[in-house]
């Protein structure tokens with residue numbers, strides 16, 4: 001039953017999961033206010049469909065979108081829209097337009113929220129559309145709209161739905177807690193997603209350091225009696241939960257460079273996303289809440305919390321007993337791949353699986369780190385799960401050598417942070433690669449714009465020239481006519 | 495006899511060297527770099543702002559002047575030091591600083607028309623080298639920000655000075671970021 005990790009490298013990290021996992025999931029009381037960022041972490045935002053002052057109920061659509069990378073937003077509580085403005089948000093760049101809703105304490109539910117009794121009768125296309133309308137997005141950390149992934153899986157005829165319960169980041173355990181407490185939901189959601197993806201089988205993959213989750217999911221699968229639904233226990237190796245690496249471990253197939261898992265016949269979904277799909281099917285509830293790990297040495301009682309999307313992080317931290325000691329950084333995501341947040345007023349996003357309140361104990365070693373020259377020890381290359389050569393990539397990144405970066409495969413870097421974790425010279429490799437990728441994108445956009453400008457300029461010049469030629473010809477015509485023999489040329493010139 | 499053989503060998507080798515040398519020289523003179531493709535390659539490195547600050551009517555004419563040896567490579571302020579470096583590498587010349595006589599580098603900006611004040615005279619239309627302004631006589635005009643190169647050529651013709659340059663709106667450049675778990 002146990003598979004070996006089959007991607008190139010990776011590392012078993014010290015785990016800190018016990019901090020938050022000892023206690024059951026805390027259900028957060030409805031906050032007084034929620035801050036819904038239009039961009040939920042993918043870089044693309046939805047468009048508001050409500051105005052300031054509008055009354056909303058739980059589940060009312062407040063922002064819609066046609067963009068494949070953005071997801072619709074619904075009011076997670078009943079109340080009034082009090083602001084639509086740019087605020088600090090847990091997104092790249094630190095700011096996004098947000099819809100702020102003040103709760104009125106009632107439990108009014110939008111009329112549109114009704115159970116979906118016929119989920120089994122819906123065609124895969126209809127299912128995907130309904131999931132898009134419900135704003136369901138990847139809860140594993142990417143926030144990518146589920147319907148978009150389902151569509152690409154159907155286009156590529158992916159046969160396997162791989163449900164990701166690996167959760168390899170050392171501090172995060174929200175998926176573990178969810179699998180233990182709602183394994184039946186996970187399995188129900190998996191079956192719906194399997195149909196929506198047009199896949200024939202479903203594999204739920206869980207790392208072997210989560211025996212309670214494995215037992216719960218095994219039980220739930222047993223109650224279903226479905227031969228095309230299996231559990232795969234995989235070794236706990238970071239970054240096992242990264243999509244490409246997980247696909248390689250479970251199927252033995254490598255995802256082609258620059259390709260999608262669907263190119264290898266697999267669609268990945270997170271276990272928490274499956275549970276959200278099950279909630280939608282049984283109650284009609286769009287994606288209104290998620291389970292998030294609040295942890296780190298900077299909080300009093302690390303725990304997992306189910307909270308409405310948009311809940312200000314300060315409320316989550318309060319639910320975990322408040323701050324402890326001197327927190328240094330507030331990080332969204334785990335210690336390996338997380339991003340620093342601007343403040344604890346930002347709202348919880350669909351993509352946020354962990355609020356990591358770090359103190360000097362957690363990240364002190366890195367804070368004091370002085371970057372030294374690369375000693376070419378090769379440690380980074382031996383752990384890179386993408387099979388890259390970080391030391392060479394780093395040279396190319398410092399020189400901003402775009403061709404070399406591309407040739408060395410910087411696009412396949414999954415930002416896992418292992419290379420800087422092991423680097424004895426404390427070089428912030430992953431950060432540099434993240435930057436390099438951004439610069440490559442910018443250079444590509446600039447080149448595209450220049451090419452467009454060149455083409456438009458050529459057309460512009462050609463048009464001016466044609467206009468000038470036409471004018472010249474008209475002038476010649478007039479001259480020829482006025483110079484008819486017998487006419488007085490000076491008269492006709494006027 | 496052996497000296498004869500040596501002399502013969504030396505003579506053959508010398509003759510061969512001379513013939514080959516002449517042939518290669520002739521070939522080299524025939525395979526001169528294609529002037530057109532050189533202009534293309536230089537043009538490809540220019541930013542295509544089409545602003546005329548290099549005192550040529552657009553990037554391509556400047557590229558042609560560089561290719562013909564009529565202009566130095568340090569005249570394009572929008573391209574800045576990066577463009578000079580790229581040109582120097584292409585032409586195998588030492589890089590040099592930008593010549594300040596042609597202007598200094600500026601932050602990326604795009605034109606914006608104050609539509610309240612625009613009188614619809616349409617004079618800015620033909621001035622825009624990339625047709626980034628839309629409008630018709632007696633209608634208000636507007637700039638398509640995504641196509642504007644920030645060349646400033648639309649400013650002088652406007653009789654009511656209602657065009658200004660504003661910082662480029664932040665575009666969300668995004669790359670897929672698969673996260674662990």
Ligand code: SF4
Pocket residue numbers: 373374375376377378379380381390391394419422423424425426427
């Ligand atoms: S681990 Fe650090 S020091 Fe070692 S080769 Fe990689 S970059 Fe260089």
Ligand code: SF4
Pocket residue numbers: 383384385386387388390412413414415416417418419420429430433
């Ligand atoms: S951050 Fe990128 S380069 Fe570094 S180990 Fe991870 S995948 Fe490899």
Ligand code: SF4
Pocket residue numbers: 540541542543544545546547548549550551552553554556569570571572573
């Ligand atoms: S200065 Fe540069 S951008 Fe402007 S026209 Fe000349 S080459 Fe093009």
Ligand code: SF4
Pocket residue numbers: 604605621622623624625626627637641642643644645646647648649
């Ligand atoms: S709108 Fe003005 S600044 Fe922009 S490209 Fe056209 S002429 Fe230049």
Ligand code: SF4
Pocket residue numbers: 607611612613614615616617618619629635651652653654655656657
């Ligand atoms: S030149 Fe000025 S006033 Fe005339 S159309 Fe253009 S922006 Fe409007």
